Amino acid sequence: MRRRPSGEDMQNHQDAADPTAARMRALLVRAPLAVAFVGAGRFEVVSEHFNHLFGHGDDTDLSGTDQRGALVSDSSHQALQARMGAAFGGGRPLDEEVEFVRRDGSRFWGRLQATPVHWEQPAGEAMWVVEDVTAARTQRMQPTWSAKHDEVTELSNRREIERRLADHVGSRRHEPVSVLFIDIDKFSDVVQGMGAEVADHFLYGLGQMLVTKVRASDVVARLENDHFVVLLPDCDQHYAQIVAEKLRSAIAGYRLRWGLHRTRVKASLGVVQLQPTLDTVDAVLGAGQLACTEAKAAGGDSVRVFVSSGSYEELAGA
Template sequence: MTPAIVGCRRLTLETRMNSAAPASPNDTTAARLRALMVRAPTAVAFVAGQRFEVVSEEFNHLFGFGDDADLAGQSTRVVHTTDLAFSGLNERAAAAFAAGRPLDEEIEYVKRDGHRFWGRLQATPVHWEAPQGEALWIVEDVTAARAQRLQPTWTAKHDAVTELANRREFERRLAEHVGSRRNEPVSILWLDVDKFGEVIQGMGPEVGDHFLYGLGQMLIGKVRASDLVARLEDDHFAILLPDCDQHYAHIIAEKVRSAVASYRLRWGLHRTRVKASLGVVQIQPSLTSVDAVLGAAALACTEAKAAGGDSVRVFVSAGGYEELAG
């Protein structure tokens, strides 16, 4: 074999090896970011100096931009309805970031064609140690949800903070089962967040409200679509479990208790974790009213808290509230 051929083959092999060499960490991170910005079904943008630096494909589409035009490089003013709205947002974001909090609010935006819509903006600094630097924006179209929330019928049935059913609606739905002649078992969970007052005292009511909202959304994800999750008051929640006997309600309660204990509140620079106590009751003939059912569930929960919290107790007596197990 001639030296020229050998040299050619060596060059080809070296070229292949170089092309197969692993990418540097920076190259890998950049490639992942590009893939995320193109494929993720979330409207995400990086903003610096009141200008869009990098935007996802979904973010462009949300505001009516596409292949022929890109929001990247443009002023964030283009998505706001007025100069006043634009400056107001910047002031509120700066104040929130300086206080160690994200900005999370609903804003009326304008698309490229002039059409307006309501979006929920969640904005956080990329580096909390430099809150005036680059920020991450996540925007979700909430026009339909906002319109629904403004309807009087929705307001009458839902809690304003968590958007769950309120106590009035929960009691109405529970009343459909109390005293029913149907044979399907129905159970209730009563959930009380342990030491929630300390969270409010240490972080403030705004952080507490965001925690309650997140907790409510997490609870919805732990039960069936046919179940009803409600915020009764303060840090007290209830879950209506149709076609569910005491045994399975206890299993669900343990799953919920474990999920709460694993849940982390992350709100800007604020971090915390909590636990919860739960009471379980299956509707029975001796519980002849909504108040009796809720009273049994609440007393079972009180027993769980008296045992140290982060536990579940089940109401088992038809004759009194004192017999509890769990």
């Protein structure tokens, strides 16, 4: 007597016939990401992690259910759909924090990154990636956090980097301390060509990339606009030059991919080691900016080192 094929047998047969579908199914089950494919107002396919994030388990599944059930209200759902439609229609993903509701009624804040599966069909199927950011959002809402961090990049802001730098200016601890001043070349072209929203996403990604290129003890800050500063404790001029060149190269290799938008930039960097003649925070930052200005005047995509008042040393050129 022939055994009737089970659902698992049929699934294995389909996977053998369509390896791409099999890989996608394995990814959705095993990847530690909350991913869902949505269309026509419903969750079509969701990952295991997505189910768990929304309070579902082995016996329940969001697949096939209405998206509205994951939002806290009808108005919240309608507003999200409107914002998503506007973003997709403009060739941009949606990337924002949304208040969601779990199966048991509890709420959490999630960072929703939504993108059309096919950009030529922005109203068609989309992919959602959701990350629980409740704890991070709570921290950001604290006055002490907002006073020290830049809203766009979430890096240290000018006030905080000046406070950190002040701890080293005039110090008698005899450990070398250096500062890098970074100015993105022709960043105004990015803003003009892509708009402020895309430019802000670029600055955020660029700032997070810079953090990965330095030590945990270093401080990366955004002063304003496209100007960044990196504080390098226990780092002399020689090693600061090496770090500066590493960052210059990393920035030149960084790519912004935001929906249909693509761009790349380069940067000018100034290096300055703290010295007795630079006896204030403003003097140190000014020296770094002067060296950076010299790098920009040389054509950009280069590093200059502040040696003494009015003197520079070339490290790398375009």
